[in-house]
Amino acid sequence: MGLGITVATILDNKSAAKSASTDLADCTAIDGSAMIALGIEVLLTFNASATLGATVKIFTSADGTNYTSADTQEYDIPYSNATVRHSFTVAAGHKNYKVQVTNLDTGQSITAIYVYSEPQVAS
Numbered sequence: 001m002g003l004g005i006t007v008a009t010i011l012d013n014k015s016a017a018k019s020a021s022t023d024l025a026d027c028t029a030i031d032g033s034a035m036i037a038l039g040i041e042v043l044l045t046f047n048a049s050a051t052l053g054a055t056v057k058i059f060t061s062a063d064g065t066n067y068t069s070a071d072t073q074e075y076d077i078p079y080s081n082a083t084v085r086h087s088f089t090v091a092a093g094h095k096n097y098k099v100q101v102t103n104l105d106t107g108q109s110i111t112a113i114y115v116y117s118e119p120q121v122a123s
Contacts, residue, residue, distance in 0.1 A: 039118035047108035
């Protein structure tokens with residue numbers, strides 16, 4: 001048995017208005033059925049006038065249709081006057097995953113949001 005990682009874009013060039021989130025429906029689901037570990041990489045651009053960062057939220061689903069009402073895991077990205085790239089590991093153990101990015105700033109949008117999944121699966 002081997003292990004493999006296939007990177008996929010699951011959120012592509014989205015924006016989050018001030019105090020808003022990306023739409024969970026815009027995120028491609030990640031199949032966790034054969035997954036051993038899951039890496040998430042987020043690329044986003046803060047407005048130069050912003051003062052607060054973002055939170056990346058992980059939602060899970062047993063049936064691929066009905067996702068949890070509350071996030072299963074969160075990762076905070078502090079504000080930076082730039083385009084930033086952050087990565088983190090998500091706990092395995094669920095059938096399906098989706099990601100949502102929440103803008104914590106009350107005055108400025110976040111643009112050019114990309115989220116990449118890096119599931120490690122047994123092959």
